[in-house]
Amino acid sequence: MSEDGANGDDETAAEEEHEEPSVDLEATENRLEAFESDLETLETDLEAAETEDDLDVVEADLESFRTDLEAVEIPDPPETDDEDEDDEDDEPAVEEQLQDRHDEIEGDLSDLEDDLEDQRGPYAEDVVGEIDGVGSTITGTRWTVEGDEELIDAVDAFLADANDLLGSDVSTAGDLEPASGAELGEKGDEEGNVPERLSETLEEVTAAVEAADLDPDDDAETIAALLEATDDFESAVDDATEWTDLEVREQLRREGFYDVLDHVKDFPPEWHALKVHEKRGNVDQILLAYESLDSDFMEEHCLEALERMGPEEAIDPMLQQANRRNQDAMCILGKIGVADDDVVDTLLDYVDSNPDLQKPAFRALGEIGTEEAVQPIANQLAEDNPDVRSWAARALGLIGDTRAIDPLADVLEDDEEDRVRASAAWALNRIGTEAALEVVAEYADDRAYLVQAEAERANLEPAA
Incomplete structure (x- = not known):
């Protein structure tokens, strides 16, 4: 045998030796x-x-x-030839x-x-961790005298709940009073340091929780109730008056924010005033609170009030927030429903973004009903993410433009996800023209119940 032949056999043997075993x-x-x-x-x-x-x-x-x-x-x-790869029917x-x-x-x-x-859970250690977190907030913040008073009230309210649930008798010291000094907010000696002494009281509560040896199965309701009480406690502490809040509250007083209240000692007064202003339609006061108060709790309630009201006066501040990727602001712009050019352009910037921003942008554009958004949103019907396709279909239904009938019909016929197809059927019913309803009506025997339900609606609704 020649040397070349021997080498060839060796190479073949080596290839066979390293060849991956076939898979059944x-x-x-x-x-x-x-x-x-x-x-x-x-x-x-x-x-x-x-x-x-x-x-x-x-x-x-x-x-x-x-x-x-x-x-x-x-x-x-x-591996396939390039020609085979181009055959979409394969x-x-x-x-x-x-x-x-x-x-x-x-x-x-x-x-x-x-x-x-x-x-799983919840667990007793979750309660301990939450209490420790609130305690760290109390000791790590500089409070006003008013804030000390609010902290004492908040701790007393929490202790009432915790003692009732644990059968314990933890209480704040009887001589506990806000410290006074030559300068407002100045703390006295260690004995008069309200945050530190409240923190010590909270350590007694955590000890009581640990001593109760709560079982995650047998005591699940007790643990859940303790976590709920701790959440309320945390909110109360968040709204207590910090040293840095003093100037803001004085500003709100000067602007008449608290004038709607008989007194300002209700806890927390800002929230109570906000609810009154919403009932009276005082948008300017709600915007003032939103822009002035450095509180996640109050910001959330201000935004909720604005979304319920949908006032045009909120367009500019909400537009500024929407440009900062604020999803709540996008929702409010949709509720306002004004097809302002700047609003539409800002929302369109998020149509081809990440899903967290696409969802509120689609909804807002749909509620505004701008025809300018039809094609950009229709393009998203081909996205890989089924959630994006579903949101896009519903936004097109809200807009109601008849140009969306054909792409929605294609989704209804071809999309692999039934929930996306159901959204397309809903959108066609929402458009409501004879042509749109005829498309949906053909799916009365569809494999998906939600699509069947939309087909039944199409057969019952008169064409727009």
């Missing part, structure tokens, strides 16, 4: 079917789990399931279909793992 695709498909069935069983087990021990069992099963799933090997699809290779099923199973598994974590 039919066996792989059967394994994936078994995984899908097992996943349904795990979902049922999770729904039936009532105790932490039950959840531990499900968690172990999920971990074992993931290990087995990750061990499944799916080969790459065979079905995906078997390997690609199996990989898609594998990915879908893995995604469902991740959802179950998240659901399991959500189903």
Whole structure:
């Protein structure tokens, strides 16, 4: 045998030695079917789990399931010629279909793992952590004398709830009073330091929680009630008057913000005044509070009031916030519903953005009803994310432009996600012309119930 021939045989042998073993695709498909069935069983087990021990069992099963799933090997699809790749009518290779099923199973598994974590607890240590966090806020902030008074009231209210739930008798010191000094906000000696002494009281509460040895199963209601009380306590502390708040409150007083109240000692007075101003339609006062108060709690309630009212006076400040990617401001602009050029342009900037910004932008543009948004939003019907396609379809329905009928009809016919198709059917019904209703009416026997329901509506509604 020639040297070349020997080398050739050696190379062939080496290639065969390193060649990946063939994978039985039919066996792989059967394994994936078994995984899908097992996943349904795990979902049922999770729904039936009532105790932490039950959840531990499900968690172990999920971990074992993931290990087995990750061990499944799916080969790459065979290489194809460029001409074959251009043929859109060709079905995906078997390997690609199996990989898609594998990915879908893995995604469902991740959802179950998240659901399991959500189903756990709550735990006593969660309560302790929340109380410690509020205590750190109290000691780490400089308060006014008024703020000290509000902190004492807030702690007393929290202690009433905690003692009732724990059967404890923790209380604040009887001689606890806001410190006074030559300068407002100056603290006295250690004995008169309200935040430090309140923090010591809260340490007694955490000790009582730990001593109660609360079980996450047997005492779940007690733990949940303690967390709710702690949330209320945290909100009260957040709204107590800090040293830096003093100037703001004086400004609000000068602007007449508190004039709607008989007195300003209701807790917290800003929230009470805000509700009165909303009832009276005093948009300027709500905007003043929103711009002046450095409080997440008050900002949230100001925005909620503006969204309920939808006043045109709020366009400029909400437009400024929308330009800073504020989703609440986008929603308010939609509720206002004025097709101002600057508003529309700002919202259109988010149409091809990330989903967190697309959702409020789509909705706002739909509520405004601007025809300028039809084509940019219609382009999003081809996005990979089904949520984006669904939001886009509904926004087109809100706008009501007949140019959206054909692309919505295509979604209804071709989209793989039934919830997206249902959104398209809803949008066509919302457009309501004879042509739009005729498209939806053809799906009375559709595989998806929500689409069937929209088809029934289409057959009942008169054309616009």
